[in-house]
Amino acid sequence: MTAPLRIGLIGAGAIGAWHARIVAERRDAVLAAVCDSDAGRASVLASRYGAKPFVDAVDLFADAAPDGVIIASPERVHGEHARLAAEAGVPMLIEKPVAPDPAGVEAIRAVTEAAGVAVMAGHVERFEIGSAALKAAVAQGVCGRVVTVAARRQFVAADTPRFRGLSTTLRILGVHDFDLVSWVHPVPVVEVYAASGRGRVYEETGLDDHVVTTLRFADGAVGLVESAWTLPQPYGVFTSPEGWSPAGNNRLDVFGATGMISNDMSLRGQQLIAFDEAAGFRAAGIRHQPILHGRVTGALAEEDSAFIAMIADGTPPVVGLDDALRAVRLTEAAEASLASGRPVRLD
Ligand SMILES: NC(=O)c1ccc[n+]([C@@H]2O[C@H](COP(=O)([O-])OP(=O)(O)OC[C@H]3O[C@@H](n4cnc5c(N)ncnc54)[C@H](O)[C@@H]3O)[C@@H](O)[C@H]2O)c1
Numbered sequence: 033m034t035a036p037l038r039i040g041l042i043g044a045g046a047i048g049a050w051h052a053r054i055v056a057e058r059r060d061a062v063l064a065a066v067c068d069s070d071a072g073r074a075s076v077l078a079s080r081y082g083a084k085p086f087v088d089a090v091d092l093f094a095d096a097a098p099d100g101v102i103i104a105s106p107e108r109v110h111g112e113h114a115r116l117a118a119e120a121g122v123p124m125l126i127e128k129p130v131a132p133d134p135a136g137v138e139a140i141r142a143v144t145e146a147a148g149v150a151v152m153a154g155h156v157e158r159f160e161i162g163s164a165a166l167k168a169a170v171a172q173g174v175c176g177r178v179v180t181v182a183a184r185r186q187f188v189a190a191d192t193p194r195f196r197g198l199s200t201t202l203r204i205l206g207v208h209d210f211d212l213v214s215w216v217h218p219v220p221v222v223e224v225y226a227a228s229g230r231g232r233v234y235e236e237t238g239l240d241d242h243v244v245t246t247l248r249f250a251d252g253a254v255g256l257v258e259s260a261w262t263l264p265q266p267y268g269v270f271t272s273p274e275g276w277s278p279a280g281n282n283r284l285d286v287f288g289a290t291g292m293i294s295n296d297m298s299l300r301g302q303q304l305i306a307f308d309e310a311a312g313f314r315a316a317g318i319r320h321q322p323i324l325h326g327r328v329t330g331a332l333a334e335e336d337s338a339f340i341a342m343i344a345d346g347t348p349p350v351v352g353l354d355d356a357l358r359a360v361r362l363t364e365a366a367e368a369s370l371a372s373g374r375p376v377r378l379d
Contacts, residue, residue: 037343038064040098040122042089042113043105044077046191047127050321050328051102054336056081057327061340065096068105089113093120100124100343102336104154106198107132114140118147125339127154129207130356132199133364137357144353152339152349153356155211159334160319162295166284167216175288181217182256183209184298186281188268189233189241189261201240202226202363202370205259209284210362211355213247213255216286221255223248224365225375233261245366257366270314273306275323279315 039055041048044066055063067086068074078085086092092101093116103113103126110126117124124144130153131137144151157163170178185205195204214221224247228240242262247255268278282297302315316322322330341347365376 034060034344037061037099037340038096039340040065040067040092040096040101041077041083042067042092042101042103043127044068044070044073045104045194048102048104049077050332051104051336052077052081052083054328054333055102056083058336058340060344064098065092067092089116093117093122098122100339102154102339103127107136107203108198111136111139114151115143118143118149121147121149123150123152123339123343125152125154125336126356128156128211128356129203129360129363130154130353131360132203134357134361137353137360141353141357150342150346150349151353152342153351153353154335155208155351155355155359156320156331156335157208157212158215158351159331159338161331162297162319163212163216163284166286166293166295169293170216170286170288174291175286175293176290178217178251178253178286178288180254180256180285180287181213182258182283182285182287183213184258184260184281184283185209186242186258186260186263188263188265188278189237189239190265190269190278192233192237192239192261195239196237199239200367201228201243201259201261202245202366204239205261206243206245206257206366207359207363209257209259210245210247210366211351211359212284213257214358214362215355216284217249217253217255219249219251219253221247221362221365221378222250223375223377224362224369226366226369227373228370229262231262240370243366243370245369247362266312267315270311272311273314273316276304276306276314276316277318277321279317 066078074085226245242260304316
């Protein structure tokens with residue numbers, strides 16, 4: 033048996049903690065190091081899994097010499113962390129969005145290509161079974177010529193204040209679906225038009241409450257991406273049952289000349305719900321990080337498996353920087369449209 037891969041993590045926040053647990057639960061990898069600019073967060077997460085804590089990523093690469101690194105810091109510092117990984121010759125998984133803008137993705141591509149270091153983009157929806165099965169069915173021509181691709185992603189705005197001034201609704205939520213829609217219908221987008229509804233979330237955090245983006249594809253098809261925090265709080269804020277993550281109101285529909293394909297993950301299609309007198313109605317999100325027999329499974333664990341395979345076997349990344357760039361370009365165009373109130377043409 034070969035020695036377990038030593039994985040480093042940069043960013044011990046919400047998603048970093050999930051990656052840490054997933055890596056620690058694997059047999060072929062260990063969590064060797066955790067870096068966070070917040071020393072307390074780094075040491076709490078590192079000590080949970082027997083990893084070494086760092087507050088500076090420079091020291092993580094110098095002292096821990098990981099075989100791979102998961103970059104789950106905020107996107108504004110992904111470029112700096114990717115550069116350090118490239119200089120250390122360490123393959124990396126970079127959370128979405130890979131960078132705040134296309135120039136940032138290009139810069140990451142330049143340093144990693146120059147160093148010959150493999151990069152995977154953390155677009156977790158690619159590992160969601162329904163999304164992947166829908167993509168395969170569209171590619172088989174099941175709905176004929178594609179006319180419309182519609183994606184909705186709606187959550188409770190429970191944890192959004194941490195993004196104030198640091199990110200946007202389209203970078204947090206929209207980028208998932210810009211990638212998904214372009215993956216399902218891989219035709220260039222020629223026009224992007226976005227409009228937002230602003231309410232309580234905007235007042236409290238500066239994030240748009242609900243953004244509706246339309247995409248016009250070069251072949252005449254249309255895309256619709258909804259990115260929203262407008263679910264009522266009780267739907268997604270609960271502490272019982274223990275271990276349940278809240279569900280969103282998500283769906284992905286493709287309508288074509290001769291048929292339709294729909295992956296319904298929406299309010300009325302939730303698979304697992306609880307309803308009791310003490311806490312009312314709750315729905316469990318069981319797509320991305322469900323716990324099965326005490327271990328994290330689901331799309332995020334599959335994403336980390338693909339990353340481990342990329343390091344161990346040289347398997348090409350399932351999601352690469354071209355995909356990341358396409359999604360970030362669409363995000364930037366939608367943000368430009370929001371700012372101007374006009375459609376944005378793309379070359
Ligand atoms: N795939 C998904 O579904 C998903 C879900 C959540 C977040 N994300 C992405 O992951 C990234 C992190 O998001 P989050 O929600 O975990 O944020 P978070 O704020 O919860 O965590 C970010 C962590 O990074 C640390 N940090 C900030 N600057 C740093 C630096 N220079 N060096 C080291 N650590 C630093 C912060 O102290 C914090 O602990 C974002 O790019 C976000 O878009 C992806």
